[in-house]
Amino acid sequence: MQKSHEILWKQAEETLRKEPAFKFWLEQVKLPHWPFQNYMSEQASAEESLVIYFALMRAVVSQQLSTGSAKAILQKLQKIENNHLPLPHHFLTIRDETLKACGLSRQKIRYLRAIAEEAEQKKLPTSQEALAMDSEGLCQRLTDIPGIGDWSADMVMIFALNHPDIFAVGDYGVREGYRLIYQLEKQPSPKALAKAGERFSPYRSLLTGYCWSVKEFIQKRRDLT
Known part of the structure; x- marks a missing residue:
C-alpha cells in the first residue's frame, strides 16, 4: 500500500x-506527501465502524x-474522554453546557448529535463500505446527514479514506491557492474550478493539497514582511 501511495504521488x-x-x-x-497527515486525518486508524464517525x-x-481554532475545540473535546473524541453513545450523554464550554455553537452541537445518533444506530457506512462506493454516491450518502455539505464530505473522503481524486472546490483555501498559482485577478467559482480541475483526474486530491500549500506559503511570506 505504501508503494502505491508513492507511485501515485510521483505520477501526480x-x-x-x-x-x-x-x-x-x-x-x-513541494507537493505534499500522500496520504495527507494533519489533525483532520487523526483517528483514521480507528476500528472500521468508527472511521466515518470520527x-x-x-x-x-x-x-x-x-x-488553530478547530484544533483547540477538538483538543477540549478529547479531554472529555481520555484524549480521543467521545464515542457515539458517550457523546449523546454529554450536556450541551459542557459542549458549549468546548467552543461549540448550538448549531454544531445539533449536527454532532445527529452524527452520533447515526453512528449509534449503525447507519453510517464502515470504512470498507465507504471505499466500495463511488465518490458521488458516498457524497450523497454523507450529505443526507444534517450539517454535512459537500465540503465536509470532501474532507472525509480526502483525510479519512485517502481518496486520491477529490477536488475540494468548496474550500476557500483551495480556490485561493489556485488563483495564486494561475495569477488570476479573482478566485474562480466552485463550478468553474471543478471544470478546470477535470484534466487533473485521477490526482485531484493531491491538487487540493497543493493549492493549500501554495496559499500557506504565500501567507507565511506576507506575515514576514
Missing part, C-alpha cells in the same frame, strides 16, 4: 509539472473555522 507530480504555472511553483513549494465529527467542528 509529473502531471502537474506539465502545466507551466505548476512547473514554476513546484520549484518553490471524520464527520472533525469536519463539522472545522466548518468555517481556522485550523
